[in-house]
Amino acid sequence: MLAVASLFFGVSDVSLSALWSEGADGRTAQILLVSRLPRTLALVLAGAGMAVAGLVMQMLVRNRFVEPSTVGTMEAASFGMLLIALFAPDLPVIGKMLVASLFALAGTALFLQLLRAVPLRSIVMVPLIGILLSGVIGAVTTFFAYRYDLLQSLNAWTTGDFSIVLRGRYELLWISGVMVLATYFVADRLTVAGLGKDFATNLGVNHRRVVALGLVIVSLVSAAVLVSVGVIPFLGLIVPNVVSLVAGDNVRRTLPLVALLGAGLVLACDIVGRIVIYPYELPIGATMGVIGSACFLYLLLRSRARVA
Structure with missing residues (x-):
């Protein structure tokens, strides 16, 4: 229902009556095919x-308070994009995505190494370490962007905004769909890996390979989304936690619900952004940031209250 509604919300009037009267070659049909349908997809x-990606990250780290935008993954990918702008600005979009994926993979691996080196006496320490790492990488990226007069470009990359999506500029996101399917095929192994290295090894699962595969999935999804539309904060944090409260932690059972709720939440926030200051738009990074930060604080306080 939200996807259908997304096709008809916007500044330009798109209605069934206009589509019927103008025909397949009319202006309304072109707006639908060139802008609204690609944006909804x-x-x-x-x-x-x-x-x-947030669900996979939480299973690998065994902590419910992490996701790509809070552990340095997206910030590392942004740093990779900045280096591309400095040294290879004419690189094709797929090349930019691959470079951003490598940096995202490196940033996520660095986060995991920090977790192994720091004694974790509280579950809250994990997201705090991730936020600190994100801040350090973000500060380095901002410094170089300021030094080479690329702050505006950096803001454009890191602000989630779907208003720029047109036919021919979103197809890279199909990689996200492929990664979701790949996650479903290895869902059982991710579930076992989420129980811990020793437990997974006793069951005959190669924990290191599963972790590596999970990191690749997270990195490719994060890079594809960053290159196409920017950063969507807290999405991978909210949705898996909500689904986990209802359906448990079995990845194979919860993954379709996570994907469906994630798509629905993004659609809803984007529609709200189109309505609030009509005929202008709020970028989804703003609407999702407000909702996500409030949910993040609620989950942290709820967890600490349960521990107490």
């Missing part, structure tokens, strides 16, 4: 991909 793919 991008919302669904990005929302499902980032929600599933």
